[in-house]
Amino acid sequence: MKIHLQKPEDIRSQIWKELGRASLDRHHEWRTPVLASADADGLPDARTVVLRQVDALAGQLTFYTDSRSPKAAQLQAKASAMLVFWSARLSWQLRVRVACSVITSGPEVDTLWQGVKHLAAAGDYLAPLPPGTVLSPGSGMADADKANEPAPTHSFSLLRAQVQRMDWLELSREGHRRAQLSANDWVWLTP
Numbered sequence: 001m002k003i004h005l006q007k008p009e010d011i012r013s014q015i016w017k018e019l020g021r022a023s024l025d026r027h028h029e030w031r032t033p034v035l036a037s038a039d040a041d042g043l044p045d046a047r048t049v050v051l052r053q054v055d056a057l058a059g060q061l062t063f064y065t066d067s068r069s070p071k072a073a074q075l076q077a078k079a080s081a082m083l084v085f086w087s088a089r090l091s092w093q094l095r096v097r098v099a100c101s102v103i104t105s106g107p108e109v110d111t112l113w114q115g116v117k118h119l120a121a122a123g124d125y126l127a128p129l130p131p132g133t134v135l136s137p138g139s140g141m142a143d144a145d146k147a148n149e150p151a152p153t154h155s156f157s158l159l160r161a162q163v164q165r166m167d168w169l170e171l172s173r174e175g176h177r178r179a180q181l182s183a184n185d186w187v188w189l190t191p
């Protein structure tokens, strides 16, 4: 059943509730948003990421990544990025303008790494070759094998996205609705 909330404060709190659920439920459609950033030439780049933590009070969304990945370099050079979420269940699209920081070390990274390092996914952060490394022709398999040998140190890091503003779009037979919201503001827009 679709929710049809009327009041901006109810919609806002439901958005954060759904984001929180998505960080805990691997089947939630908002679990895997697209993160778009700008590359070194200012050209658009985008990829799917997994939403890991949500702090509604602080307005922060957290993801895990490899500190050696192109996206980490892009966001370190230019923090501004967009996250795009779509849920067919809710009929809600959420586009979120964020400022990202890449956290590569410190107690928070250490604690989370303790939980991740035993999982199959830990291999990604221990691979000796950075993500996106070109495998040389002919020796592709050898390079690929090498890429699977664990490195002595991990490159597990956190991507912390500080929400600046959101664009919420609800598709509905009764009429689409759209609004732009920031921490203290709510503006209805034509869809």
Ligand SMILES: Cc1cc2nc3c(=O)[nH]c(=O)nc-3n(C[C@H](O)[C@H](O)[C@H](O)COP(=O)(O)O)c2cc1C
Pocket (backbone or CB within 6 Å): 032, 045, 046, 047, 048, 049, 050, 051, 063, 064, 065, 066, 069, 070, 071, 072, 131, 132
């Ligand atoms: C379903 C799915 C979830 C993914 N989750 C993450 C993630 O949480 N963090 C991440 O760094 N890459 C994730 N990836 C891989 C990225 O989409 C991307 O291919 C990789 O990180 C390299 O991106 P970059 O070259 O822009 O840095 C995921 C890919 C898929 C298909």
